[in-house]
Each structure stands twice: as C-alpha cells, then as structure tokens.
Amino acid sequence: MNGHKTTSNGNGHFLRGIYHRMPAYPYVIWMALFVVIPIILVVVYAFTASDGKFTLNNFAHISDYAIVFGRSLLLALIATIICLILGYPVAYVLSKFGQSTQRIIIMLIMLPMWINFLLRTYSWMSLLENTGLINRFLAAIGLFNLINNIFGTDIRHLQMINTQGAVILGMVYNYLPFMILPIYSVIVKIDKSVIEAAQDLGANSSKVFTKVIFPLSLSGVISGITMVFVPSVSTFIISKLLGGGTQILLGDLIEMQFLGSAYNPHLGAAISLIMMIIVVICMSVMNKFGEGEEQTVIL
Amino acid sequence: MKKSNFFGRFLVALTLIFLYLPIIVLIVFSFNDSKSRTVWSGFTFDWYIKLFSDRAVLNSLYVTLAVSVLAAVLATIIGTFAAIGFFNMRRKWRAPLLTISNIPVINADIITGVSLSLLFVSAGALFKFDLGFGTLLIAHITFNIPYVILSVMPKLYQLDKNLFEAAQDLGCTWMQAFIKVIIPEIRPGIINGLIIAFTMSVDDFVISYFTAGSKVQTLSMFIYAMTRKRISPEINAISTLLFVIVLVLLIINNIREARQEKALLKKSAVLEGDV
Incomplete structure (x- = not known):
C-alpha cells in the first residue's frame, strides 16, 4: 500500500x-x-589505426582537408545568416496576422517538409541547370539577347548549378522553416501588455522592437540558428546535387570514408569527432546567449 | 501601418513562392509526357500508372511505411514510459539523462548515422548478423524517442497531481489510475509525439543510409540511388501522391480545429452572456 x-x-x-x-x-x-x-x-x-593500435595519425591526416573544413563552415555560416535575415521578418510579420491566417501560413511553411528532402533539392536542379527552367525563362524574355546586343557578348545561359551559390541556396531553401518556426513561436508568446507598457512609457515602434520584442525573441533566434547551422555544416546531399561534386563539404568527406570510394572509417570517425566538437561549441556559445534557456524543439 | 501591412504580406507571399517553386515544378513534371525534367511535352497519367507496376518503387515505399509505422509506435510506447519515469526522478538524475536523450536531436544526422553504423558493423561481426531491416528499425526508434519525450514531458508538467491521488482515494489501483487518469490527460502529447516520430521517420534519409545495409532500401535511399543517374518521373508521381494525401489530412484537421474553436468561442460567448 x-x-x-x-x-x-x-x-x-x-x-x-x-x-x-x-x-x-x-x-x-x-x-x-x-x-x-x-x-x-x-x-x-x-584514435586507433586499422590494426587497433592507438594513433593520432587520423587527426594528422585531417589537415589535408583544411580547405573542406573552411568551406563547410563558411557556406553554413552564410546560409545561416541569410536564413536569419529572411526568416526573422517573416516570423515577425506572421505574428501580426489574424489567428486563422497565421495557422494556415504556418501549415504552408511546414508542408514542404513532407516532400522528400532529396526530391525538393533535385527539383532545384531542374530550375538551376544551364538548360533549366530559369535559364529558359530568361532566354524567353529575351534577356540574353538584350545583353548580347548591348555588349557584343555571346551569353547563352547563366551559370547557376554547380556553384557555391547553388549550394547555399539549397541550404537556405531546406532549412529556412527551421529558422522561421522557432522565432515565430517565441514572438507570438510575447505578452501584449509588455509591449503596451513600453508604448505607454513613450517608446516609439522602433524602440519597442529593439528594446522589447527583439530581446524577448532571442531564445527563438538562438534555436533557429542552431537548427539551421548544424544540418548545413553537416549536409552531404545538397553539395552533391547542387554543387555537382565540385564543392565537397565535411559531410561528403565523412560519407566517402564510410560508404564511398575512400573507405577508411578511422579517418571518418576522426572527422566526425571534430564535427561533433564543432556542434558542441556552437551549442554552448548559443546557450550562453540564450541565458541557459531550455532547448526549444519545434516541428 | 497600412504600408507595413502590405510589405509584410508581400514578404510572406514571396517566402511561400520560394518554398513552393520546386514543389510545383516537381508536381507539374509528374504529368509530363516525356522523361525530360525541363521540357514540357504534353499531359499524361502514364507515370502514375507505371508507378503501380514498378516493383522496386513499391517495395521501397513499403519498407519506408513499415519502418516508419513500427518505429513511431514503438518509440511512442518507450518514450511515453520514459517521460513518466524521468518526470518522477529527482532533478539530479533527470537533467543528465534528458541531455543524453537529446543527443540524437541536437547532433548532426550524419554523426548519428555513422556512430550507429559503427556499432552495428562491429556487433554484426561479433554476433554474425548483417545490417538490414532490424538495424534500420533500431536506428529509427533511437532518433524518434527524444521527440516523443519532448512532446509528452510538457503535458506531465501541466498535470494536476491531485488527480492521481483522487483516483486512488476513490479506489483505483495504481494501474487503473494510470490508464484511466494519467494517460487520457497526457494523450495530446502522446499523439503529437507519434505524429512527429512518424514524420521524422518518413523524411529521414541520412541515418537510414548508414544503418540499412545494402539489401534494404527506403524510398529516400531509392531516390538517392536514382539521383546519380536520372530520376524517373515515377518518383515525381509518388511524391505528388504523398503530398496530396498529407495536404488533405492537414486540411481536414485544420477545418476540424477551426470548428472546435468556433464552437468553444460560441460557448464562452453564451456563458459570458449568462453572467
């Protein structure tokens, strides 16, 4: 009992x-x-070689790939910044819409996630290719002819696929909802009376935003940044499909060591370990900003 | 105010166009009368008809659905019990265990996949088994459970602790009180967790890719294998079908919620009128 x-x-x-x-x-x-x-x-x-003995060789090898590390971090950083610049205003504007409109738009933002991630990315290939839909459209409206006539050049298409820009676009496209949703969910929860109080005390609308709304939405921004940065820095499909294999990223490097041509799980594990450390550093830096708030996970 | 309103609408519309542009392309070309993914050559249902006689596609769809349903259900059961257990622990124990639990959520998918594949390959060499449906299922359950816990936990905190006592005072055994009082109270969290888990499983590619071995293929893996050559419009067709199914379900759910809300508003209006 x-x-x-x-x-x-x-x-x-x-x-x-x-x-x-x-x-x-x-x-x-x-x-x-x-x-x-x-x-x-x-x-x-x-920390071991293929014979099972302790070694630091795997980490020594990693320096050969410094350029890949640099590229991964840079592209992921750019994609995260673009997502923040695009996603924050969208989340903010969205929170001002009527209840039912808000719900429908949130649903619309989440819905693309139900289409297979590979297919969405593959679909961008059809848009970005040299003979793709965007280039066809630009040719159809006579843009290339116009430029060629003025400058005497012979441009047939705009090179978009297989560039770093395309890889960044793929990252922004796939992870933008992960930025919008956490920021939105924090902004809608901000107590209206706090904003009214600021207004009553004489704050104009930009003051209200910088002194009240933005600081209060910071925890959403922080989970947004981590939720975009981590998958961006570790992706290996976006770079393969939209970068055409010319823009190898950390994820590609790891995949090659485990399932690809360069089979070497020990090196792969070393790279994974470093990536894990990058993730942990990113999280702890972000948590410092977030004043130890609990991780918000939203879907 | 008007101006910013217009700008806001424009911004949201632009974002939605950006998000849906490739999806519209995908859907339109599922009706294209040639294999090209950029040139329109006429309307056809051929790819949809071919789809239902293509063994490889249907098989990978079956694997995806089987692993997603099984993983979601098992993860929901294990996760719900885990959430209740964690909830009853002292903070000293709960905090570190929840941190470990969240590792698959926070960590990059590729690392979760790679680390599990290292485990499965070494254990497989030891106990003589190959990577396959079993290892795939274990991997999916592993990354699903934290999402279930994250959606059940808040419901437990909202729970009125007197309810459980009251049920027992009224003669319920622990088990009865648990099934008749606790479970119904946290049901929204459980269902939400189940849906999230199922979604994560259906959408997953990276972790499956590293843990399914070479004999079993999910739809994502099948598509990935195809992207190396050229994707058949059949794949566009199957994604269009899945997309439409989800869309219809969401619309039904949305209408139902809106109706409930309206009913509630009416009710509260009536009640307020009474007072």
Missing part, C-alpha cells in the same frame, strides 16, 4: 519512489546501447 503513497512536495510530481521511476529504465538501457556506446565507438575509432 505504501507504494501508492504520493508525496506532496513542491515539484508537482505525482509519484515518487523507485517503483515510479521504473518506466524510464528500458529507455535508459536503450540510450546506453544506442546513443552512448556508438559515440564512444566514434572516439575509439578516431
């Missing part, structure tokens, strides 16, 4: 005692097996 007893401590928890913690135990074992051990394996592989 005592097992049923609930304690009325301040935490609001309805049950105490080992009996009531038990439902979590299967998952604790699951996490140990499929979350903790795999990460330990990555570390072990990163």
Whole structure:
C-alpha cells in the first residue's frame, strides 16, 4: 500500500519512489546501447589505426582537408545568416496576422517538409541547370539577347548549378522553416501588455522592437540558428546535387570514408569527432546567449 | 501601418513562392509526357500508372511505411514510459539523462548515422548478423524517442497531481489510475509525439543510409540511388501522391480545429452572456 503513497512536495510530481521511476529504465538501457556506446565507438575509432593500435595519425591526416573544413563552415555560416535575415521578418510579420491566417501560413511553411528532402533539392536542379527552367525563362524574355546586343557578348545561359551559390541556396531553401518556426513561436508568446507598457512609457515602434520584442525573441533566434547551422555544416546531399561534386563539404568527406570510394572509417570517425566538437561549441556559445534557456524543439 | 501591412504580406507571399517553386515544378513534371525534367511535352497519367507496376518503387515505399509505422509506435510506447519515469526522478538524475536523450536531436544526422553504423558493423561481426531491416528499425526508434519525450514531458508538467491521488482515494489501483487518469490527460502529447516520430521517420534519409545495409532500401535511399543517374518521373508521381494525401489530412484537421474553436468561442460567448 505504501507504494501508492504520493508525496506532496513542491515539484508537482505525482509519484515518487523507485517503483515510479521504473518506466524510464528500458529507455535508459536503450540510450546506453544506442546513443552512448556508438559515440564512444566514434572516439575509439578516431584514435586507433586499422590494426587497433592507438594513433593520432587520423587527426594528422585531417589537415589535408583544411580547405573542406573552411568551406563547410563558411557556406553554413552564410546560409545561416541569410536564413536569419529572411526568416526573422517573416516570423515577425506572421505574428501580426489574424489567428486563422497565421495557422494556415504556418501549415504552408511546414508542408514542404513532407516532400522528400532529396526530391525538393533535385527539383532545384531542374530550375538551376544551364538548360533549366530559369535559364529558359530568361532566354524567353529575351534577356540574353538584350545583353548580347548591348555588349557584343555571346551569353547563352547563366551559370547557376554547380556553384557555391547553388549550394547555399539549397541550404537556405531546406532549412529556412527551421529558422522561421522557432522565432515565430517565441514572438507570438510575447505578452501584449509588455509591449503596451513600453508604448505607454513613450517608446516609439522602433524602440519597442529593439528594446522589447527583439530581446524577448532571442531564445527563438538562438534555436533557429542552431537548427539551421548544424544540418548545413553537416549536409552531404545538397553539395552533391547542387554543387555537382565540385564543392565537397565535411559531410561528403565523412560519407566517402564510410560508404564511398575512400573507405577508411578511422579517418571518418576522426572527422566526425571534430564535427561533433564543432556542434558542441556552437551549442554552448548559443546557450550562453540564450541565458541557459531550455532547448526549444519545434516541428 | 497600412504600408507595413502590405510589405509584410508581400514578404510572406514571396517566402511561400520560394518554398513552393520546386514543389510545383516537381508536381507539374509528374504529368509530363516525356522523361525530360525541363521540357514540357504534353499531359499524361502514364507515370502514375507505371508507378503501380514498378516493383522496386513499391517495395521501397513499403519498407519506408513499415519502418516508419513500427518505429513511431514503438518509440511512442518507450518514450511515453520514459517521460513518466524521468518526470518522477529527482532533478539530479533527470537533467543528465534528458541531455543524453537529446543527443540524437541536437547532433548532426550524419554523426548519428555513422556512430550507429559503427556499432552495428562491429556487433554484426561479433554476433554474425548483417545490417538490414532490424538495424534500420533500431536506428529509427533511437532518433524518434527524444521527440516523443519532448512532446509528452510538457503535458506531465501541466498535470494536476491531485488527480492521481483522487483516483486512488476513490479506489483505483495504481494501474487503473494510470490508464484511466494519467494517460487520457497526457494523450495530446502522446499523439503529437507519434505524429512527429512518424514524420521524422518518413523524411529521414541520412541515418537510414548508414544503418540499412545494402539489401534494404527506403524510398529516400531509392531516390538517392536514382539521383546519380536520372530520376524517373515515377518518383515525381509518388511524391505528388504523398503530398496530396498529407495536404488533405492537414486540411481536414485544420477545418476540424477551426470548428472546435468556433464552437468553444460560441460557448464562452453564451456563458459570458449568462453572467
């Protein structure tokens, strides 16, 4: 009978005692097996050679790929900044719409995620190709003819595919909703009376924004930045499809070591470990800004 | 005020056009009468008809649906119990366990995939098994559970703790109180978790790619294999179908919610009128 007893401590928890913690135990074992051990394996592989002996060689090899690291970080950073510049105003404007309009637009923003990510990216290929739809459109409206007539050049198409720009576009396209949604969900929760109070105290609309709304929406901005940056820095499909293999990124490098031509899981694990460290650094820097707020995960 | 309103609408419209442009292209070319993905040569339903006789596509669709449904259901069961267990733990234990639990959510997909594949390959060499549907399912359950926990946890915090006591005072056993009181109270969180888990599974490519081995193929993996050559418009057709199904479900859900809201508004208006 005592097992049923609930304690009325301040935490609001309805049950105490080992009996009531038990439902979590299967998952604790699951996490140990499929979350903790795999990460330990990555570390072990990163510090061993194929004969199983300890080595730092894998990390020494990584310096050969410094350019890939640099490119990955740069492209992901640019994509994140573009997402923020585009996504914040959209989220802000959206929060001012009527209730039902807001719901419909949020639904519309989430809906593309239901189309396979590979296909959405592949579809951009049809748009960006040299003989693709955008180039056909530009030719049809006579843009190339006009330019050629004026400058005496012989432009047939605008090179868009297989450029860094195309890779950035792919990142922005795929991850923009991850920026809009967390920012939006924070902005709509801002207490209207706080804004009114600022107005009553004489703040004009730009003051209200910079001193009240923006600081209060910071936690959304921070989860948005992480939710865009992490997948961007680790992608390997966008670069393959839209970069045409000329813009190898960290993700491609890892994939090649595990499933590709350059089979070397030890090097792959070393690169993965460094990427994990990048993610952790990114998270902790972001959390510092967010004043330790709990991670908001939105879908 | 008017001006900024117009600008705002314009901005949102532009964003939606940007998001839907490739999708419209994809849908339009599923009706194209040739294999080209840029030249329109007439309207046809051929790709939809071919789709239903293409074994490879249907098989990968079947694998995707099977793994997504199984992983979502199992993750929801394990995750709901885990959330309740975590909720009843002291903060000292709960905080680090939740952090570990969130690793697959925060970590890059490719690292989750690679790390699991290292585990499966080494364990497979030890216990003599190959990567396949089983390892794929384990991987999907692993990355789904944290989403279930994240959507059930807030519902537990909203729970009135007296409810459980009251049920027991009224003669319920622990199990009865749990099934009749706790579960209905947190049901929205559980259902939400189930839907999120299913969505994540259907959409996943990277983790499946590293954990499914060479014999089993999800739809995403099948599409990826095709992108190396040229994607058949059949794939456009199947995505269009899936997209339309989801769209219809969302619209129905939206209408239902709007109706409920209206009913609630009316009710509260009536009640306020009474007072």
